[in-house]
Amino acid sequence: MLEKEPFWRKKALEELTEKEWEALCDGCGRCCLNKLQDYDTGEISWTNVACRLYDEDACRCRDYENRIAIVPDCLPLSAEAVREISWLPPSCAYRLVAEGRDLYWWHHLVSGSRETVHEAGISTRGRTVSERHVPVNEWEDFLVEWPEETPPR
Template sequence: MNETPFWARKSLDEMTAEEWEQLCDGCGRCCLNKLEDWDTGEIIWTNVACHMLDGASCRCADYENRHASVPDCVTLDPDLVRSIAWLPPSCGYRLIAEGRPLYWWHHLVSGDPDTVHQAGVSVRGRTVSEEGMEPEDYEDHLAAWPGDDPGEGDQSEIGKSSEIGK
């Protein structure tokens, strides 16, 4: 039996549906509303979360039926992962697509789905809901941290400061 974990030996295209779903680290960053500068194409992050995002778990409140409530919710697939610029740099899908390893806090590595929160990588406690907010008001909620790569630098220090992401 091969002891190398599936994410280290398979490409995104080779993964089963179950393996694919396990790659999500539960950070919730992809569920934040983003703005795009029409002139430059630059992605500008906000802390405005989709109304379907559960702020405690950082997971979709109704993942299986999300398109009924959010018709433009993006369904990731291998080709899309390789072509979109707004996936967070720490996203498991993006890391595997780029041939990089998962970070220590990813539940597939740590064995604990809470380490993404303990490491300060998730959006837990750092968002406002889009519910009742006009899109033009998103500019009042710009945030740089969702686009930061928490794997840069000394990983042993990630999440150990209460200032991470603030």
């Protein structure tokens, strides 16, 4: 019996259904981390300061449906945005599919478990502080490099 080709290998981001789009999220939470951009160079620096709506244990937004109204600078991902955003982590499933690359072994669509992203050390679980507790002028004290690291295949 021939195995069916997974949707992320045969469809472009623009072709995904809403259900497929949402399923593609690996649940790492890295996109919910605040970033700082150098005014002169445009260089992005990551912090481990998470959005005030971020639930670190679940690695999900506490109010996904209303996030844009609550956090006006939250950037919803779209196929177009994925191709334009320079700060998406190298492990992001949306970025991988946009670049024609396959998902990592720990992605739940490959492994069959939503826990493997945490077991592989990819997620932000246990690594963040909420922006509710850190004033913006102190974010520079929370710079980290791990969100932009490429995990091993």
